[in-house]
Amino acid sequence: MELKIQGLYKSYRDKEALKNINITLNSGTYGLLGENGAGKSTLMRILTTVDFGSKGSIRFNGSDIVKLDEDYRGIVGYMPQDLNVYPSFTAKDFLEYMGALKGIAPEVLKHKIPEVLEFVNLSNVASKKVSAFSGGMKRRIGIAQAILNDPKILVLDEPTAGLDPKERIRFANIISAMSKDKIVILSTHIVSDIEAIANNLIVIKSGEILQSGEINSMVSSITGKVWETVVDQAVFHELSVVRQVIRIKQEANNIRVRYAGDAYDGITNRPLEPNLEDYYMYVWQ
Numbered sequence: 678m679e680l681k682i683q684g685l686y687k688s689y690r691d692k693e694a695l696k697n698i699n700i701t702l703n704s705g706t707y708g709l710l711g712e713n714g715a716g717k718s719t720l721m722r723i724l725t726t727v728d729f730g731s732k733g734s735i736r737f738n739g740s741d742i743v744k745l746d747e748d749y750r751g752i753v754g755y756m757p758q759d760l761n762v763y764p765s766f767t768a769k770d771f772l773e774y775m776g777a778l779k780g781i782a783p784e785v786l787k788h789k790i791p792e793v794l795e796f797v798n799l800s801n802v803a804s805k806k807v808s809a810f811s812g813g814m815k816r817r818i819g820i821a822q823a824i825l826n827d828p829k830i831l832v833l834d835e836p837t838a839g840l841d842p843k844e845r846i847r848f849a850n851i852i853s854a855m856s857k858d859k860i861v862i863l864s865t866h867i868v869s870d871i872e873a874i875a876n877n878l879i880v881i882k883s884g885e886i887l888q889s890g891e892i893n894s895m896v897s898s899i900t901g902k903v904w905e906t907v908v909d910q911a912v913f914h915e916l917s918v919v920r921q922v923i924r925i926k927q928e929a930n931n932i933r934v935r936y937a938g939d940a941y942d943g944i945t946n947r948p949l950e951p952n953l954e955d956y957y958m959y960v961w962q
């Protein structure tokens with residue numbers, strides 16, 4: 678399976694939201710990371726044909742997705758950032774409605790709805806109004822509607838925003854369980870969520886791909902470059918000028934510092950296992 682994006686641009690009047698995006702996605706989970714306004718939602722909307730690029734092409738297994746039209750939409754699942762549900766809809770009503778919009782036959786929906794509700798662990802609230810759901814439950818019903826058509830390509834815009842730690846883990850497990858033989862693309866601002874859910878990272882900045890690759894190899898490329906030390910205020914000040922500080926914690930009169938770069942001379946440093954946040958801070962900040 679291959680989704681190939683070539684020379685993709687998107688302009689909104691005077692704003693260039695995407696600039697020359699080139700990337701090929703295969704089965705796997707891709708985390709799209711970028712600041713507010715980087716272009717993540719724009720790229721996701723184009724990948725799902727909710728919107729179109731100004732220039733460039735996207736091909737699924739060699740065929741242009743715009744030309745594939747319904748055939749492409751039939752294999753795509755999309756969870757937009759703001760999923761609006763009529764307040765009076767129950768979970769089941771909502772899935773019936775979304776299923777009908779996707780053109781899924783009623784007899785298929787009949788067995789598919791209980792299946793997806795079970796999958797996202799909402800079977801027990803199938804007849805409850807979605808308007809009364811917690812943030813985490815709303816995200817899960819969002820996933821449920823996105824997978825109604827057994828999509829090969831699943832696009833999730835900020836699926837973990839506003840989730841508590843428990844819901845976050847539950848969500849990560851749901852995504853991992855269904856990422857086999859699919860292209861899953863999810864966006865987030867939270868680096869640790871990408872590390873927990875995705876195998877591949879795409880960093881996007883001002884509409885351009887800054888870097889993309891396999892998360893494990895990115896992280897292992899900075900082995901030996903992440904340290905912890907406990908220093909006083911004066912040394913911390915010197916250190917923070919010449920090294921990338923990742924995290925600090927005040928401890929009595931000292932500061933515990935996680936930093937990246939070469940070990941700073943003249944202090945006691947403890948080597949740490951790098952993680953994706955270290956990589957992100959060290960390489961891009």
Ligand SMILES: Nc1ncnc2c1ncn2[C@@H]1O[C@H](COP(=O)(O)OP(=O)(O)OP(=O)(O)O)[C@@H](O)[C@H]1O
Nearest residue numbers: 689692693694711712713714715716717718719720
């Ligand atoms: N419909 C639109 N009309 C005009 N400009 C737009 C429109 N949609 C997005 N933009 C602009 O395009 C740029 C990219 O926006 P986009 O929503 O894709 O970013 P994002 O990375 O998803 O941001 P966030 O993390 O805040 O959701 C921004 O500068 C935004 O203001």
